[in-house]
Amino acid sequence: MRVSQKINKYLTALLVVATCLTAVSCGEYSALQRTNDYDYKYEAAKAYFVEGKYSKAATLFYDLLGVMKGTAYAEESLYMLSMSEFCNKNYEIANNNFKKYCQSFPKGIYIEQAHYHAALSLYKQTPDPRLDQTSTIKAMGAFQNFLDQYPYTSLRAQTQDMIFALQDKLVEKECKSAQLYYDLGSYIMNCTYGGNNYEACVVTAQNALRDYPYASADKRERLAMLVLKAKYQLAVKSVEEKRIERYRDAIDEYYAFENDFPESKYMKEAKNMLSQAQAVVNHHKNTETEVN
Numbered sequence: 001m002r003v004s005q006k007i008n009k010y011l012t013a014l015l016v017v018a019t020c021l022t023a024v025s026c027g028e029y030s031a032l033q034r035t036n037d038y039d040y041k042y043e044a045a046k047a048y049f050v051e052g053k054y055s056k057a058a059t060l061f062y063d064l065l066g067v068m069k070g071t072a073y074a075e076e077s078l079y080m081l082s083m084s085e086f087c088n089k090n091y092e093i094a095n096n097n098f099k100k101y102c103q104s105f106p107k108g109i110y111i112e113q114a115h116y117h118a119a120l121s122l123y124k125q126t127p128d129p130r131l132d133q134t135s136t137i138k139a140m141g142a143f144q145n146f147l148d149q150y151p152y153t154s155l156r157a158q159t160q161d162m163i164f165a166l167q168d169k170l171v172e173k174e175c176k177s178a179q180l181y182y183d184l185g186s187y188i189m190n191c192t193y194g195g196n197n198y199e200a201c202v203v204t205a206q207n208a209l210r211d212y213p214y215a216s217a218d219k220r221e222r223l224a225m226l227v228l229k230a231k232y233q234l235a236v237k238s239v240e241e242k243r244i245e246r247y248r249d250a251i252d253e254y255y256a257f258e259n260d261f262p263e264s265k266y267m268k269e270a271k272n273m274l275s276q277a278q279a280v281v282n283h284h285k286n287t288e289t290e291v292n
Helices: 003-020 026-034 038-050 054-068 074-087 091-104 111-124 134-149 156-184 198-211 217-236 240-260 267-291
Strands: 186-189 192-196
Touching (some): 038 054, 038 074, 054 074, 074 111, 111 134, 217 267, 240 267
Antiparallel strands (some): 186 192
């Protein structure tokens, strides 16, 4: 029987336990915390979990941890405590408890689920793409380690989906960085034209395209378009000796973009840049012909 099937069967049994236990008042709950009837407290803690009263369940499981140590209930108590904290959205605490379970019971019945939920706890804590993504990288590593350890897990598909979602979050941060460089555009130094941020936009976007080959098509399209737009603006604002070379580079970039995204929603804008660039290059070519 798969671990997930065992756990589902176990949770079904817990539902039966929950229906058998009567609801208790706040005063009775306090008495339950103080009781030395640890078997009853243990069953009550599980019942609270099934009923969705995760804070009460966690409190009772914490009380039981020391008492249950070395008994047949110790493993399940620690796992249920971890799940209580996870379901109560205390993800950092849950992650620590799941890791403690994995260290304490490396061959435990819930070991696969514990490894998975330890990674999932990290996933739940990942920040907005505008913020530092160290924790996102950590979550990706945890999920990948899980897949390496359990290559045939029934959780493989959803784990891979979350890895891709985390990768997209990293790509989104790079998209925002590249867009920021593009929006900053040219800058002034000593009251004269000093340079531009378009080259930084190109480098940032191209690095993201290289580093995240499995990013979503939408984000790859956005990055590729930023490269094209930045190269076109580099040409427009270029010094004379580099201008034609950069326009040709922008034209080449257009055809690469068209090849990768022939149905792009940005195609009208891209074609307009192509037309402008070709006009400048053709004018330069005609002028050189007349001179010669």
